[in-house]
Amino acid sequence: MKAITVKQPGGAEQLQVVEHEKPTTKDGELLIKVEAAAVNRTDIVTRQNGSSYMKNPILGVEVAGVVAEAGAGAKTAVGTRVMGLVHGGGYAEYAVMPDEWAMKIPENLSFEEAAAIPEVFLTAYQTLFWIGQLRPDETVLIHAGGSGVGTAAIQLAKQIGQANVITTAGSKEKLDFCRSLGADIGINYKEQIFDEEVLKATNDQGVDLILDFIGASYWNKNLTSIKVDGRWVLIGVLGGAEIEGFNLMDVIGKRIQLTGTLLTPRSDEYKSALTKEFYSKTLELFTDNKLKPIVDHVFPLDQVQQAHEHMENNKNIGKIILKMN
Amino acid sequence: MKAITVKQPGGAEQLQVVEHEKPTTKDGELLIKVEAAAVNRTDIVTRQNGSSYMKNPILGVEVAGVVAEAGAGAKTAVGTRVMGLVHGGGYAEYAVMPDEWAMKIPENLSFEEAAAIPEVFLTAYQTLFWIGQLRPDETVLIHAGGSGVGTAAIQLAKQIGQANVITTAGSKEKLDFCRSLGADIGINYKEQIFDEEVLKATNDQGVDLILDFIGASYWNKNLTSIKVDGRWVLIGVLGGAEIEGFNLMDVIGKRIQLTGTLLTPRSDEYKSALTKEFYSKTLELFTDNKLKPIVDHVFPLDQVQQAHEHMENNKNIGKIILKMN
Known part of the structure; x- marks a missing residue:
């Protein structure tokens, strides 16, 4: 064969x-x-x-x-x-x-x-529900909204999670598509400062859950974007893996749950x-x-x-x- | 008054x-x-x-x-x-x-x-069971075993959790006391390299759960000590808060759940x-x-x-x- x-x-x-x-x-x-x-x-x-x-x-x-x-x-x-x-x-x-x-x-x-x-929907399901424990009416921030896992996660968070979805992507075309899948708010990370937009959209509270494929380059903005007691699921490091000056008090102060996962x-x-x-x-x-x-x-x-x-x-x-x- | x-x-x-x-x-x-x-x-x-x-x-x-x-x-x-x-x-x-x-x-x-x-037993209960999800027969690593939360956690992990307890402390006196409370293994962090002892004690698998009051100074050894899919609850930074060169792939590779918490x-x-x-x-x-x-x-x-x-x-x-x- x-x-x-x-x-x-x-x-x-x-x-x-x-x-x-x-x-x-x-x-x-x-x-x-x-x-x-x-x-x-x-x-x-x-x-x-x-x-x-x-x-x-x-x-x-x-x-x-x-x-x-x-x-x-x-x-x-x-x-x-x-x-x-x-x-x-x-x-x-x-x-x-x-x-x-x-x-x-x-x-x-x-x-x-x-x-x-299979791969992207199972990954999105696992991260949103098994690890992320997403509940109805919560808000989830899904990075790389146009990616395979992103497009699956937006749909699952809306259709099964009954959650509010904020997503980031690098073009208007991708963001329009994410909205057509159900995303409530789309942020163009090339033109907007995403943590500021997230805080605006959440009455300065931040999001309950972050799906993070990006890692290092979004680290500080994700810290700003997450709510107290928020969950943060890390499933990729497209923006680098090394964090300089990671301060554990950020994790304690906001009582963040950070979970790394892979499906394969x-x-x-x-x-x-x-x-x-x-x-x-x-x-x-x-x-x-x-x-x-x-x-x-x-x-x-x-x-x-x-x-x-x-x-x-x-x-x-x-x-x-x-x-x- | x-x-x-x-x-x-x-x-x-x-x-x-x-x-x-x-x-x-x-x-x-x-x-x-x-x-x-x-x-x-x-x-x-x-x-x-x-x-x-x-x-x-x-x-x-x-x-x-x-x-x-x-x-x-x-x-x-x-x-x-x-x-x-x-x-x-x-x-x-x-x-x-x-x-x-x-x-x-x-x-x-x-x-x-x-x-x-109240404070130490509620904190230990919260971290072991509500956040740490400790299950019977799992192994938990409790740092600062002689501290208020440490002495409470050792007892709760044994009496309620039916778990195996490995603890660290800085003197023989403290470790003897921890053993009298039920700790299965005591490691003197001043005389032994604790992650090596943890791996020896767990057949190279590592522990299911870490209660960490220490933070930065134990960071890398905790990474070595934790099992794949392990949970790591961070409730203090007695050993510093700043991690240099934190690599997110360590968290993803071992699928670690790191949660910061405070009770007060x-x-x-x-x-x-x-x-x-x-x-x-x-x-x-x-x-x-x-x-x-x-x-x-x-x-x-x-x-x-x-x-x-x-x-x-x-x-x-x-x-x-x-x-x-």
């Missing part, structure tokens, strides 16, 4: 289409004929560093496709259209998925749309439980088009280099998809 | 015994004839900075005594022996206590022992709810002497300067008490 591997750690030019042996399933696993896979930042990190959480030479942590074979004990039938996380190996014609991670694709969604769901390296059991709860809470909303997978661009598999470069240029709104055929 | 106020922000010499008007109660409040009050770090900070969370010129955030008057709606009867937090004003012959904060003193405890309970500035409702739950879970254990208030030294009210200096020298094991008569 065709698959994407990395020649040696480095840039997008290191990605190569290779002929690779078709994987085999164990008990409780499904073999998926992959129709679409999505590109994630973790794939770029794996490509650059040459090491992965996944122990799989083939990139890719999520797919949508059709069940081709079902191992003993798997409950999903051959022929079912499914989407879900995989243990790496998503950028390929066939991939193995634990049966417990397989979500039946709602009939109104294409494979390309379905492939845009978590245990199989965690991902199974998260998938199960997420699917039960969102299936109807996806079926009714109240939640929408956001697809920015679909690339054929052999244009995987362009797909990675597109993400690295931060031009996308929503997900970048690889189509297998 | 006699009371302690601060002449001007500064050292212990600024503390003075003054004649002050007796306070009056409002609805839902009790007037307490104070028999004993306890010294807390927050009192020292108030003395040094001249500003308090309490808007009360008289120091002191907890007392034990007898109800002298009960405002309308208060459920506690005149004559009842009670202990509890107060809105400042504890270092005095009379103090006002919200009725909802009043805990009836178990018969086996003296006023001096009772005054040693929290809302009345929070303290009422905490007091109620704490009292219901601990009354029988105090009555049966399974939980013990730890009194280091009792000073008469007019030796308040010596009492503060004793705390500032970090010589105490457990609480420092002021006796009114």
